[in-house]
Amino acid sequence: MTDLTAQLADQVRAATAAATPLRIEGGGTRAWYGRPVDGQPLKLADHKGVIDYDPSELVITARAGTPMAEIETLLAEHHQMLCFEPPSFGAAGTLGGAVATGLSGPRRPFTGALRDYVLGVRVLDGQGEALRFGGTVFKNVAGFDAFRLMAGAQGSLGVLLDVSLRVFPRPRVERSLAFDLSRDAGRDWIIEQMRRPLPLSGAFHDGHRLHVRLSGGEAAVASAAAEFGGEDEALDLWPQVRDLTHPAFQGSPVLWRIALPQTAPLPEFDGRLAWDWAGGVAWLAADEIDPQVWTWAARMDGHATLFRGAKGQVFQPLASPILKLHQRIKAALDPASVFNPGRMYEGL
Amino acid sequence: MMDGPALRAAEDFAHAGYPKSAAAILLCELDGAAHDVEEEIARVTALLTTSGASEVRLARDEDERKRFWAGRKGAFPAVGRIAPDYYCIDGTIPRRSLPKVLTEIGRLAESHGLGVANVFHAGDGNLHPLILYDAGKPGDMEAAEALGGAILELCVEVGGAITGEHGVGREKINQMCSQFSDAEREAFFALKRAFDPKGLLNPGKTIPTLARCAEYGHMHVHAGQVSHPHLERF
Amino acid sequence: MLDQFDARLDADFAALPPERLRAVLSPLLPKGGFVADVESLRAFESDGLAAYRSLPACVVLPETVDEVRAVLAACSELGVPVVARGAGTGLSGGALPFPGSVLLSMAKFNKILEIDPRARIARVQPGVRNLAISEAVAAMGLFYAPDPSSQIACSIGGNVAENAGGVHCLKYGLTVHNILKLEVVTIDGELMTIGSEALDSAGFDLMALMTGSEGLLGIVTEVMVKLTPLPEVARVLLACFDDVEVAAGAVATIMPPGSCPPAWR
Ligand SMILES: Cc1cc2nc3c(=O)[nH]c(=O)nc-3n(C[C@H](O)[C@H](O)[C@H](O)COP(=O)(O)OP(=O)(O)OC[C@H]3O[C@@H](n4cnc5c(N)ncnc54)[C@H](O)[C@@H]3O)c2cc1C
Numbered sequence: 150m151t152d153l154t155a156q157l158a159d160q161v162r163a164a165t166a167a168a169t170p171l172r173i174e175g176g177g178t179r180a181w182y183g184r185p186v187d188g189q190p191l192k193l194a195d196h197k198g199v200i201d202y203d204p205s206e207l208v209i210t211a212r213a214g215t216p217m218a219e220i221e222t223l224l225a226e227h228h229q230m231l232c233f234e235p236p237s238f239g240a241a242g243t244l245g246g247a248v249a250t251g252l253s254g255p256r257r258p259f260t261g262a263l264r265d266y267v268l269g270v271r272v273l274d275g276q277g278e279a280l281r282f283g284g285t286v287f288k289n290v291a292g293f294d295a296f297r298l299m300a301g302a303q304g305s306l307g308v309l310l311d312v313s314l315r316v317f318p319r320p321r322v323e324r325s326l327a328f329d330l331s332r333d334a335g336r337d338w339i340i341e342q343m344r345r346p347l348p349l350s351g352a353f354h355d356g357h358r359l360h361v362r363l364s365g366g367e368a369a370v371a372s373a374a375a376e377f378g379g380e381d382e383a384l385d386l387w388p389q390v391r392d393l394t395h396p397a398f399q400g401s402p403v404l405w406r407i408a409l410p411q412t413a414p415l416p417e418f419d420g421r422l423a424w425d426w427a428g429g430v431a432w433l434a435a436d437e438i439d440p441q442v443w444t445w446a447a448r449m450d451g452h453a454t455l456f457r458g459a460k461g462q463v464f465q466p467l468a469s470p471i472l473k474l475h476q477r478i479k480a481a482l483d484p485a486s487v488f489n490p491g492r493m494y495e496g497l
Numbered sequence: 498m499m500d501g502p503a504l505r506a507a508e509d510f511a512h513a514g515y516p517k518s519a520a521a522i523l524l525c526e527l528d529g530a531a532h533d534v535e536e537e538i539a540r541v542t543a544l545l546t547t548s549g550a551s552e553v554r555l556a557r558d559e560d561e562r563k564r565f566w567a568g569r570k571g572a573f574p575a576v577g578r579i580a581p582d583y584y585c586i587d588g589t590i591p592r593r594s595l596p597k598v599l600t601e602i603g604r605l606a607e608s609h610g611l612g613v614a615n616v617f618h619a620g621d622g623n624l625h626p627l628i629l630y631d632a633g634k635p636g637d638m639e640a641a642e643a644l645g646g647a648i649l650e651l652c653v654e655v656g657g658a659i660t661g662e663h664g665v666g667r668e669k670i671n672q673m674c675s676q677f678s679d680a681e682r683e684a685f686f687a688l689k690r691a692f693d694p695k696g697l698l699n700p701g702k703t704i705p706t707l708a709r710c711a712e713y714g715h716m717h718v719h720a721g722q723v724s725h726p727h728l729e730r731f
Numbered sequence: 732m733l734d735q736f737d738a739r740l741d742a743d744f745a746a747l748p749p750e751r752l753r754a755v756l757s758p759l760l761p762k763g764g765f766v767a768d769v770e771s772l773r774a775f776e777s778d779g780l781a782a783y784r785s786l787p788a789c790v791v792l793p794e795t796v797d798e799v800r801a802v803l804a805a806c807s808e809l810g811v812p813v814v815a816r817g818a819g820t821g822l823s824g825g826a827l828p829f830p831g832s833v834l835l836s837m838a839k840f841n842k843i844l845e846i847d848p849r850a851r852i853a854r855v856q857p858g859v860r861n862l863a864i865s866e867a868v869a870a871m872g873l874f875y876a877p878d879p880s881s882q883i884a885c886s887i888g889g890n891v892a893e894n895a896g897g898v899h900c901l902k903y904g905l906t907v908h909n910i911l912k913l914e915v916v917t918i919d920g921e922l923m924t925i926g927s928e929a930l931d932s933a934g935f936d937l938m939a940l941m942t943g944s945e946g947l948l949g950i951v952t953e954v955m956v957k958l959t960p961l962p963e964v965a966r967v968l969l970a971c972f973d974d975v976e977v978a979a980g981a982v983a984t985i986m987p988p989g990s991c992p993p994a995w996r
Contacts, residue, residue, distance in 0.1 A: 698813055
């Protein structure tokens, strides 16, 4: 339990005064997600500890350097969880890193994204001033939702100090089923199922088989499983999908994540193709970067990200008016451009 | 959830089937797969009974379910019939502070000489105290405005927010000075300038200027730094 | 009272003669789309917070996105403030006219543009009423989940601007959790697409920033909403209490371990 706000604020003020860029570091497990930042490290890992957790309020507030593993263990002790199922890329992963990168796991299309569970943040702005946006209550529309804006902003709008997350009780039962359906047939099938109020919590195709997870009350899960058929399988598959350790994501120099409308056609590029998020995200394991992927993703109203093998560009290029707006937003909160400059895009 | 004055007004207006003698009622909707809902009904009924409900009734059919909700949805116009005017407040608080806040709202209403009927989204701590007043009576509207402001500041003090769903707009512009610091409000203005450099879109709303907050004279009362010493801190 | 704006405490703009506004704006609008007589302006003097009243310089009622763009670009050029208005059910005076402003009514944008039951989405204009979406998709077994009590009257554009909630938001989320994509016109008249039909987008989460921005950042001209499958059954419990504080205490306990996580999609 250490509150390093004062020291961190001093470092930010010094950096702003000297116009020295800062590279914000949590546990370092997601450093690869984004472009390299040339700057002085601003270390958050020791700014840690759970500040408040009352299971009956369904909210946890912790400092940004708190290991995610510690938070998840604490929640599990109270039969609660983070519904966005954050991936883990190593035991050192911190809350700040999870929120700054904004990644959500296989549950995302069924129960929402990380940003949907962020209730409030405290951040350091470019002047080293601690600002609080949002709070600890779910219904809160006072002021702009700057707290949701921080989710996935990669630290480029401020240094996350603490975060309040909404938590939920764990489902009573979970089951995983496997089906011998092709990528396309499996996707069509899950799209049809999602038009019904079923207790779905995962739909992943590894390139060979479809995997479906059910979560909820005993009766609803049992009746859906009986109707679906399929083959019972171990639930351990899902952490592998979440953390990208499943073989479908491994063994290639390049790994693309392509987010696309669930009913858009699947991409047809060289490489091995799997999908998650009920067909809303395609994962392409390829030998080299085919720049056509960017254009194709944009045409589909989606976007691509290089999870492995990036050279320069990591994230989908932004349309020029949108990039300019991003630059103005960054300048609004970080006028001296000291926070992770260039991590998302060149010139941002 | 509705308190006595609100539920009686709603019952007279919508004939929802609420017990008029109750001090408060709570409506709890459970939806989903048929089997699950049956299980949930049993679980929640037991919980409500152990937490002190004098009676728990399940709507018999779709008709009764709609009637129960019609009473809630019609609560505002219903209250409009028990007082010449009413003013709907919209703050959010952590659920655990609900009993304290209710007591305090009662106290504040008394000191402002006005009545209050309470309607809440209980599950998420969003309060809608309805302040009863008479615009025809000199000073009543101003008293209602002042009482509303005091209730919202109370919400901030217990760690909540000045608006759960109705927005700041013009109405809560002064209370924004309580919930946010100068630097936080300046960050909002900076974000606005990123879209609207001349400040032409909806001026005078949502984010108060430094001058307004200085004039309004209220301290920034983030949860923890507070003025009502008799309130328990969380 | 707060319906009195104060140049020193709020904002100050050079007043423009009404003839000038008419001369510039009226040609950009369809017939009847420019209103400036005091009698007609009265209909727009307040929103759902009726105690606050104030008159704009004029009301404009564009019918196309290009007209919205032209009007905003002209207002930006003239330095005239603009207040957007949906259905006017807001309870915080968000659509209360600023003195001397152009009140931009989105009432004519009342069409559902597309419903795709397979993708569970609908594309709608901002003036469409909240309930009209659920009514249009009910036969497909779907609904638009956020259900503010004002849903028969309030507009989806107003819902986005306020991040409206509803009776069922604990389970189904607020407006921000149920929209995918927005078309927004900036004060300079530029049209921007924010968000996408995919579940996330590159860059900052501008959807989160626009939702709940109360008409301060841009004018919403189109909304893509998510549709949710109708639940199989819905039952309601009515619990009675003899004591308000006991009822308040009970509220904190009715989220038992094992409840379903939310159904945001
Ligand atoms: C009886 C009653 C019950 C209510 N219950 C609820 C409830 O349960 N939950 C809830 O959240 N709210 C509730 N409200 C409040 C209100 O209905 C909501 O805030 C609603 O979202 C407002 O929509 P509107 O179309 O009427 O917007 P308006 O009142 O016309 O405008 C609201 C704000 O949105 C802006 N705006 C409108 N359209 C656009 C656009 N196209 N682009 C940009 N900005 C725009 C306006 O400038 C203004 O700031 C209730 C209101 C009433 C009268």
